[in-house]
Amino acid sequence: MxxxxxxxxxxxxxxxxxxxxxxxxxxxxxxxxTAEEMAPEATMDExxxxxxxxxxxxxxxxxxxxxxAENATVQLAYALDTFYFLVMGAFVMxxxxxxxMLESGLVRAKNTAEILTKNIGLYAVACVMxxxxxxxxxxxxxxxxPYFPGFGGLLGGGDNSVExxxxxxxxxxxxxxxxxxxxxxxxxxxMSIVSGAVAERMxxxxxxxxxxxxxxFIYPVQGFWKWGGGFLDAAGFNDFAGSGIVHLCGASAALAxxxxxxxxxxxxxxxxxxxxxPGANMPMATLGTFILWLGWFGFNGGSELVVSNIDEANAVAxxxxxxxxxxxxxxxxxxxxxxxxxxxADLTMALNGALAGLVAITAxxxxxxxxxxxxxxxxxxxxxxxxxxxxxxxxxxxxxGAISVHGVVGMWGLMAxxxxxxxxxxxxxxxxxxxxxxxxxxxxLIVWFVLKMILGLxxxxxxxxxxxxxxxxxxxxxxxxxxx
Amino acid sequence: xxxxxxIIKPFKLDEVREALSEIGVQGxxxxxxxxxxxxxxxTELYRGAEYVVDFLPKVKLEVAVEDETLDAxxxxxxxxxxxxxxxxGKVFVFSLEQAVRIRTGETGKDAL
Numbered sequence: 001m002x003x004x005x006x007x008x009x010x011x012x013x014x015x016x017x018x019x020x021x022x023x024x025x026x027x028x029x030x031x032x033x034t035a036e037e038m039a040p041e042a043t044m045d046e047x048x049x050x051x052x053x054x055x056x057x058x059x060x061x062x063x064x065x066x067x068x069a070e071n072a073t074v075q076l077a078y079a080l081d082t083f084y085f086l087v088m089g090a091f092v093m094x095x096x097x098x099x100x101m102l103e104s105g106l107v108r109a110k111n112t113a114e115i116l117t118k119n120i121g122l123y124a125v126a127c128v129m130x131x132x133x134x135x136x137x138x139x140x141x142x143x144x145x146p147y148f149p150g151f152g153g154l155l156g157g158g159d160n161s162v163e164x165x166x167x168x169x170x171x172x173x174x175x176x177x178x179x180x181x182x183x184x185x186x187x188x189x190x191m192s193i194v195s196g197a198v199a200e201r202m203x204x205x206x207x208x209x210x211x212x213x214x215x216x217f218i219y220p221v222q223g224f225w226k227w228g229g230g231f232l233d234a235a236g237f238n239d240f241a242g243s244g245i246v247h248l249c250g251a252s253a254a255l256a257x258x259x260x261x262x263x264x265x266x267x268x269x270x271x272x273x274x275x276x277x278p279g280a281n282m283p284m285a286t287l288g289t290f291i292l293w294l295g296w297f298g299f300n301g302g303s304e305l306v307v308s309n310i311d312e313a314n315a316v317a318x319x320x321x322x323x324x325x326x327x328x329x330x331x332x333x334x335x336x337x338x339x340x341x342x343x344x345a346d347l348t349m350a351l352n353g354a355l356a357g358l359v360a361i362t363a364x365x366x367x368x369x370x371x372x373x374x375x376x377x378x379x380x381x382x383x384x385x386x387x388x389x390x391x392x393x394x395x396x397x398x399x400x401g402a403i404s405v406h407g408v409v410g411m412w413g414l415m416a417x418x419x420x421x422x423x424x425x426x427x428x429x430x431x432x433x434x435x436x437x438x439x440x441x442x443x444x445l446i447v448w449f450v451l452k453m454i455l456g457l458x459x460x461x462x463x464x465x466x467x468x469x470x471x472x473x474x475x476x477x478x479x480x481x482x483x484x
Numbered sequence: 485x486x487x488x489x490x491i492i493k494p495f496k497l498d499e500v501r502e503a504l505s506e507i508g509v510q511g512x513x514x515x516x517x518x519x520x521x522x523x524x525x526x527t528e529l530y531r532g533a534e535y536v537v538d539f540l541p542k543v544k545l546e547v548a549v550e551d552e553t554l555d556a557x558x559x560x561x562x563x564x565x566x567x568x569x570x571x572x573g574k575v576f577v578f579s580l581e582q583a584v585r586i587r588t589g590e591t592g593k594d595a596l
Contacts, residue, residue, distance in 0.1 A: 004503035342485050389532050401531075 071422035074170045075162075077308035084307045084316075085178040092185040096123045098291030099192035103199060104477075105285025106348065106400045106437025109275065110467025111200045112477030118195045118204060126188040127217035131155045134187060135180055137220035138228045146231035149224040152216075155180060173306055182302055183223075187215045187248050189299070193250025196400035198257045200264050200277075201464050204472040206451050213447045214253055222249060222436050238424040239305035242361035243413030244436045251407025255396070256444035261457050263397030265464050274392050281345055289351040293327050296358045300365045307346045315366055320366045323358065326377025330357020333381030343384065352388065352401045353381035356409040363413040367420040369423070376416050380409040384449050411437075485593065486554045490545040491519070492565040497543050503560035504547065510596065513546040514518040523571035542573060548580055548596055556581035 100119035104112050133152035143149040159176045191211050198207065223245050227234040239245050266275055279285060300323045308311045334353020337348040361368075365382025368376060389405035396403065414433045418424040451457060458464070463471035470476065492500055497514065504512060518539035525538040549557050554577065561575055583595040 061503050274533045276533040276535045278528075278535075280528045338532070342529055342532050346529060346531060385532075392531075392533070 005415075012073060012130075023071065051162035058139040070169075071166050074166055074168075076172055077170055078165055080308045080447050081306050082174040082178045085182050085305070086175050086300060088298040088302025089178070089182040089185050091295050092182070092189065092302065093295075095185070095189055095292050095295030095299065096120075096192060098288045098293075098295055098444060099189075099196065101284050101350070102288030103196040105283070105288060106279035107199050108197070108467070109280040109477060110469055111132055112280065112469060113206060113475055114472045115195065115199050116477070117473055118207055119192060121204075121208055122191045122195055123188045124148055125208055126191050126215040127184055127210040128290050129212055130184045130187045130220070131180075132216065133181060134216050134220040137217065138183065138223040139179075140224065140228060143224065143228070143230065146234060147225070149221065149230065152220065173308070177281075178189070186242060186299075187219050190242075190246045190250035192217050193247065193402050193406045194254040197251075197254035197398045197402040198261055198398045200468065201263055201458055202257070203455065203457060203459055204468070206455050208456055209451055209455070210253075210257070210444075210447055214444070217442045218253065218440055218447075219249055222439050222446075225435065226432065232428075232432050232435060236425060236428040238417045238429065239363050239414060239420060239432060240365055241362045242301045242409045242438060243359055243433055247359045247362065247406035248410035248414070248433065248436050249440045251403045251405075251410060253444040254398070254439035255403050256441050257448050257457070258396055258398060258403065260445070260448045260452055263395055264399070265399045265461065268395050270388060277401075279348065285348065285351055288451065291383055293324075293354060293358065296323055296327070296362075299323075299364055304366070319365045321370050322368055322373035325370045325374040326357040326361030326365070326380070327354045328357070329374035329377030330354050330360065330384070332382035333357075333378035334385050337382050337385045341389075348401075349385050349388070352384050352405050355383035355405045356380035359406055359409045360413040363412075364417040364421050364424070367417075372420055376413075376419075379416070380412055383412055384409050485583060485596065486549055487578040487580045488547045488549065488554070488557055488561070489576045489578070490547070490561050490565070491517070491542050491575075492545065492561070493567065493571060493573060494541055494543045496544075496565045496567070498582060499564040500545065500561055503564035504557060505552065507556045507560050509547060509549060509553070509557060509560075511547075515544045515546075517542050517544045521571070521574070528596070540571065549578060550582055550593055 046267055096119065100116055103115045103119065107115050119216060120232050132154060135152070135154035135155050138378065139150050140149040140152070150247065151443055157177075165172050191214055194210070194214070195207065224230045226237055226239055226245055227233070242249075267277060269275055271394055300319050301316055304312060304316045304319055307316045323404060331350055331354040335345055335350045338344070338349040357380050360376050360380030361373055365373065384404050387408040388398075388401050398404065411433055415426065417429055418426050448457065459468055459471050467476075490500070493513070494516070502514065518541055520539055523540065525536050525540060527534050527536050528534075545561070547557060548560075556574055566572055582591065583593075584591050585595040
């Protein structure tokens, strides 16, 4: 059994290497053969103990045969964890497609091409800005202070050398660039949240300008506070995959934008009447939600960061299960609440409910049992329906429900952590929640405000009525419908 | 010659087409349209808020027939499109002054 397991690990490692040209160059053929010979001895149970000794043994130049076995184990685990990290990151990248489909389904047809342009454009901007400065702000090496990490710098192309990884004895367990890749797709997710909330009325290039500040500076600073080792980390704040750092962050920036932008024309009548503006394409919105649900396995599952031993493999499995269950719980809860409150099973609420369940579990997808995970998601699904109705009453026009799904439910996710995680406290969670919200909301408000003064946030009334497809992109999403 | 314009329920289109074919009608033109009559609209729900849909989807048929065929055509349409419930639609008849078959240049009855 154990030999079989190691052989399959080896297979996975080789797969991983095929995508990792850098590491491949360093892998000598002899080491591979030795790994196979040594397989029966180098069991998974012994791996952690051997890993601890590895550093000492390398320094003392221990017998070559033993050293080879240990080195092979470290290399194997490094390759597997890196491979897992990259695949999980690719899943999160796919969430960009989910947001694009969800948002294009929930806007009117005349704004479809523009929202799609926004979604692919913001993804690219996020990637470039995070490479230029964001990543090194969030993970500064030596920070200027626990509150302000510094101004960052260009991402280097270097990675861990074989010697360093072997000398670490397994403490360095994934490629440095795989970490960048995994982090950069999270930034894009946070930015995607903004695009839905400001849909159908914002100028395209103003949105991109905001994306530059958001992904290059605003997001990385608060990300540093927890994941980069800043003051929230020291305060004991818990946020496993980013209910706060990614989702609440995106929603806070969106809220600031929507407040300065105002509602879509005709959304709120003079007498306080709320006029629904139905989305053009429900199949698209549903597909988008399913894509996000899939991508979330990478989002939460990858945030365990390591998979290459039994405990960690079990943990990743548990994160997958809880993530899935929370989405199911959120869907059912939102569907039932919508049926009870409105008298009909509103599909868009069910879709928001699924996402609410996912956001709710993201702060702590490991500690809960599957049943508790389902309930945490279900509470998120209930909250989201009332939040969407409430924001509408406040005349905060959010066409896709992003502020409710990611912001309000993100807060619930953060505050739910201490229910299942003994190491978390309500005080530290509240500190994190308030810090993230205040920082992102205030800095975003300033950026939005400056953009409003210089360029203006909104398209003209005439352009809005005509549709932003024509005014911003000069094309329509479905031109053939009129031509044939 | 007469031009019949009929507004019918969309799901009745196939039955109406078959009924017209049976009495020898050679061609019809069909358009998807929206409108309201006594049936009026209905309310729909989106994200918790109700809204009224004033215009319901219907199908508009245009059929050009000889004078002798008119009554049979009207009967075929009304029989086939009838459900007895509100919203079954209407039939309008116009005088048709001229018809031309573009391919051959035939005119009048020969063009129908």
